[in-house]
Amino acid sequence: MIHVLLVLVAATALLPIGYMLAISTGGPDPAAPLLEGGPGETADRIRGNFGHVLTDDSTNFPLYLRNTLWIALLGVTGTTISSAIVAYGFSRVRWRGRGTAFIVMLSTMMIPFPVVMVPLFTMFREIGWIGTFAPLWVPAWFGNAFSIFLLRQFFLTIPRELDDASRIDGCGHVRNFIHIILPLSIPALLVVALFHFMFVWNDFLGPLVFLTHRDQFTLALGLQLFLSKLGQTPWNLLMAATTVMVAPVLVLFVLMQRTFVEGISTAGSKG
Amino acid sequence: MRHDSTSTGLLWIGPWLLGFSIFTVLPVMLAVWYGFTDYTLLEPPIPVGTDNYTRMLDDPILGTVLWNTALFGVLSIVLGTVVSISLAVLLSNPVRFQSFWRAAVFAPSVLPLVALAVIFKLGYDPEVGIANTMIEGALGWAGVRGPNWFGSGFWAMTALLLISLWGVGPAVVIYLAGLRDVPKQLHEAASIDGVGRWGRFVHVVLPMISPVILFNVIIGIINAAQVFAVPVLLTGEGPERSTYFHSMYVYDNAFTFGDMGYASALGVLQFAIILLLTGAVLLAGRKLVYYRGA
Numbered sequence: 001m002i003h004v005l006l007v008l009v010a011a012t013a014l015l016p017i018g019y020m021l022a023i024s025t026g027g028p029d030p031a032a033p034l035l036e037g038g039p040g041e042t043a044d045r046i047r048g049n050f051g052h053v054l055t056d057d058s059t060n061f062p063l064y065l066r067n068t069l070w071i072a073l074l075g076v077t078g079t080t081i082s083s084a085i086v087a088y089g090f091s092r093v094r095w096r097g098r099g100t101a102f103i104v105m106l107s108t109m110m111i112p113f114p115v116v117m118v119p120l121f122t123m124f125r126e127i128g129w130i131g132t133f134a135p136l137w138v139p140a141w142f143g144n145a146f147s148i149f150l151l152r153q154f155f156l157t158i159p160r161e162l163d164d165a166s167r168i169d170g171c172g173h174v175r176n177f178i179h180i181i182l183p184l185s186i187p188a189l190l191v192v193a194l195f196h197f198m199f200v201w202n203d204f205l206g207p208l209v210f211l212t213h214r215d216q217f218t219l220a221l222g223l224q225l226f227l228s229k230l231g232q233t234p235w236n237l238l239m240a241a242t243t244v245m246v247a248p249v250l251v252l253f254v255l256m257q258r259t260f261v262e263g264i265s266t267a268g269s270k271g
Numbered sequence: 272m273r274h275d276s277t278s279t280g281l282l283w284i285g286p287w288l289l290g291f292s293i294f295t296v297l298p299v300m301l302a303v304w305y306g307f308t309d310y311t312l313l314e315p316p317i318p319v320g321t322d323n324y325t326r327m328l329d330d331p332i333l334g335t336v337l338w339n340t341a342l343f344g345v346l347s348i349v350l351g352t353v354v355s356i357s358l359a360v361l362l363s364n365p366v367r368f369q370s371f372w373r374a375a376v377f378a379p380s381v382l383p384l385v386a387l388a389v390i391f392k393l394g395y396d397p398e399v400g401i402a403n404t405m406i407e408g409a410l411g412w413a414g415v416r417g418p419n420w421f422g423s424g425f426w427a428m429t430a431l432l433l434i435s436l437w438g439v440g441p442a443v444v445i446y447l448a449g450l451r452d453v454p455k456q457l458h459e460a461a462s463i464d465g466v467g468r469w470g471r472f473v474h475v476v477l478p479m480i481s482p483v484i485l486f487n488v489i490i491g492i493i494n495a496a497q498v499f500a501v502p503v504l505l506t507g508e509g510p511e512r513s514t515y516f517h518s519m520y521v522y523d524n525a526f527t528f529g530d531m532g533y534a535s536a537l538g539v540l541q542f543a544i545i546l547l548l549t550g551a552v553l554l555a556g557r558k559l560v561y562y563r564g565a
Contacts, residue, residue, distance in 0.1 A: 002364055009358065010375035016390045016437060017379065019401055023393065031399045082286040089283025093275045101284060108295055110545055112497050114521040115538035118531050119301035120294070122312070142290020173279070202383040204500040205518075209526065220385040224504060227389055235393050242386045253381045257374055260381075261444050268445030268486060 017250070024049055024243045028234035049240040056237075058229070061244055063215065064222035071136045071218065072200040078141030079196045080189055086143040087151035088177050092163060102152075109145045113205060121209055131212040136203070140196065146267070147192040153266055154188035155181060191263035194256055201249055219245045299542075305535035312531060323536035333537070335512050336520040343428065343516065344495035347435045348488060355439040355487070356480075359446035360472070373447070380440025387434060388504035395420035395430050395505075424513025427506045431514060434501060442487050449483035450476065481560040489549055496545050517541055 022034050025046050035042050054061055090102050124135045158181060166176045182189070204220045211217060217225065226233060226241050253260060281288065306323055308316035327333050362373050379387075394400050403417025418426045453476055461471045477484075499518040506514040521541065525534035 002361070002366060005361060006366065006372050009361065010372055013376045013379050013437070015401075016382065016387065016394070019394060020386075020390045029399070030393060030396075031404075082290075086284045086287040089280055089285075093280050093283050095275050095277045095280025097277060098280055101280075105287065105291070108291065110493055110542075110549060111295060111299065112493070112518070112538070112541050112545060114497065114518045115302050115535075115542040116295065116298035117521070118305060118525050118535045118538065119298035121525070122301070122531070123298065125312075139290060139294045141286070142294065143287035145287075148287060173275075173283070198381065202385075204383075204385050204503075205522070209522075220383060220500075223385050223389060227392065227504060230392075235399075238389060239393070242389045246382055246386045249381050249383065250378070253378060254374075257370075257377075260377070261373075264441045264444045265448040268441075268448055268483060 020239050020242050023235055024239035026236045028236055030235040049236050053237055053240045059222055059226045061222060064217050064219045067216060068218040071133050072197050074137040075140035075200050076193045076196045079144045079147055080193045082141050082143040083147035083151055083192055087148045087155055090152045091155035105145050117209055130210060135210040136206055150192060150266055151188055154185055158184055190259050194259055195263060302535045302538050305532050306539050308532045310531040311529050323533050336515050336517045339515060340517045343498060346432055347495055348491040350432060351439050354436055355442035356446055358443045359450055363447055363450045376443055377440035379437040384500040388501045391434050392505055421506055424510050427509040427514045431502060445483055449480040453479045478561040482562060485556040485560050489552055492548050493545060496541060
């Protein structure tokens with residue numbers, strides 16, 4: 001009984017992914033049977049569909065992929081480094097007002113993007129950042145509330161005696177942070193890096209507001225552009241393009257499942 | 272044990288303080304200011320007092336988007352909570368390949384929303400989509416036809432609610448951790464007292480995971496209030512603006528109509544609503560949520 005339920009639930013959960021893959025291997029008619037014409041023709045269609053998507057002139061997916069990777073790389077590096085520094089200040093440094101500052105930081109997670117969207121647009125326009133990648137990665141270098149929270153929770157689990165020992169050895173906070181805390185926190189740093197990568201990959205409203213030119217589009221905007229030409233764009237090509245966007249995150253998920261789960265449970269159980 | 276000076280502490284959190292001031296405090300203050308102005312980007316903001324806020328009172332579209340957002344929020348949170356707790360209970364059973372089942376349930380949650388929207392755009396297609404193919408395959412003999420998903424407000428909203436269920440993965444993971452922390456002795460004590468499975472779930476498990484439910488509901492409110500990408504790509508405004516949500520209205524006012532002042536005021540309204548609701552839920556939580564050791 002329970003196995004029947006599990007199979008049903010898993011099949012339902014995976015249906016969108018399976019559907020996307022199935023259509024991306026098919027012909028222009030999405031109602032045509034799966035693997036029509038045998039493995040040989042299917043392989044040809046896969047080559048044709050993905051080849052078309054990756055070389056299409058009006059929508060330049062290899063470029064969108066590079067743009068997204070570039071924004072992700074800059075953002076992930078920045079958010080991981082800066083959040084770790086700030087999280088150290090919220091966990092291993094003891095100072096008056098720390099608790100209050102931490103609550104303030106947590107409550108900023110409630111601020112919806114639409115309220116800051118217009119002012120950020122005018123501010124970035126003032127300094128000439130609209131139509132560049134800068135609005136999408138520079139803010140990440142100043143720490144992200146959720147990442148700081150996760151890293152702080154992790155840093156608090158590291159025994160305090162380690163700090164004391166390193167202080168006796170004459171290390172200040174900076175060396176303690178770099179030589180003791182960071183090396184012990186690789187799994188938590190990975191969680192933060194992974195979550196920010198997922199955020200960049202998923203972000204739609206940010207690029208929509210701050211990017212102006214097609215050459216700068218991310219995969220999310222590129223896919224939207226491709227979708228807007230529905231009617232001229234057959235479904236198999238659209239699904240092939242979707243697969244191009246989805247494949248990297250699915251591969252990451254399969255490889256780093258534990259990291260995902262640990263990060264999310266930390267957020268939930270200690271929230 | 273050493274105590275550091277406040278300035279050392281502030282120095283460490285300096286990156287965040289700086290970013291918080293520039294990318295959060297300043298924009299929020301500007302948004303409040305723009306909310307009291309007429310601002311088209313072409314010329315500097317002109318103060319107009321509370322015009323933008325009085326305009327809200329007789330803006331029928333605002334009423335529609337607030338209603339839609341509230342409806343989607345309430346239904347998606349209730350539906351999502353029921354489904355994710357059920358899935359967590361199912362997946363907490365010690366069965367073979369447990370990690371596979373869990374991975375399968377979580378996997379769709381990593382899909383970017385834009386990708387999810389494209390997949391469901393075809394999935395819900397009345398002619399060739401898999402949703403109606405399956406409905407008619409299963410119930411076609413009884414004369415049941417699949418609906419025109421994007422043709423009526425009811426079905427468009429239903430389509431969006433159903434899609435939101437493919438994103439319950441993180442909530443399921445959090446509930447699984449919560450279920451694992453329910454003490455075994457409580458289960459045993461209750462079953463010795465002759466309490467059945469359902470009774471134990473209602474009287475033991477639910478109270479024990481109530482803090483986790485509260486956490487997920489708050490996250491749900493913050494997310495639902497900002498729903499944007501999927502409706503924009505999948506249904507647009509929908510029939511009779513039935514899937515036109517608050518964030519879409521803010522975006523359109525700002526970047527389609529170029530009315531930055533009104534858009535900012537609408538953003539401030541959204542922020543105020545989130546704050547009020549979160550506060551209300553936290554207050555209600557004090558009464559309803561059971562904290563161990565409290």
